[in-house]
Amino acid sequence: MGEIFRQDIKRRELLVTDAKRSKAISDPIRTAIIQILSEKEGSIADINEELKKQDINIAPTTVRHHVDILKKAGIIQLTRLVDSRGGVLKYYASKVKVIQHKAPENFDEVLGRAQAEASKDMLGIIRKMLKGHKSEIMQVVKSLKACPYCSDEHFKEYVLVELLNRAIAEVIQKKEFIEMLEVTENEDKTA
Incomplete structure (x- = not known):
């Protein structure tokens, strides 16, 4: 067939x-x-x-x-x-922020270049985290409950994604981030 x-x-x-x-x-x-x-x-x-x-x-x-x-x-x-x-x-x-939205159909089309740039920057951040904090990351990876269906790579991926997720959650609460959004909003109103 x-x-x-x-x-x-x-x-x-x-x-x-x-x-x-x-x-x-x-x-x-x-x-x-x-x-x-x-x-x-x-x-x-x-x-x-x-x-x-x-x-x-x-x-x-x-x-x-x-x-x-x-x-x-x-x-x-x-x-x-x-x-x-x-x-x-x-x-x-x-303790978490839920952002309830569905990306518009043209998200990738409109923001594809920005996403590619952000992806490149994220690889650099991950590389830096692995270089500077490998032992701590591996300590958390090893502490995770073993799963017969998951590889070690799965746990490493999870820990790195969780690390970045928590970093983003911290950043969006910072005054500097909020001010950047306000500046962008004000620029849109004057344009």
């Missing part, structure tokens, strides 16, 4: 997650909660109010249930406790 169909696939994105986190973010309400808590901390009541602004009307006990799932998955954490009318008010914040 001859081959009827074949299509080569070029990976354009990386999604780094584990089963527990995947399950936690699979619910649209939990994704909305993560989005809310990535902007500012909030109590169950605060989260509920923000959800209502998005036309998500659920009971505070349901919000609490979703918060518990996200907390157990390591996505959000308790940030402070406040005395409140004889009780304790808990505030939470997200």
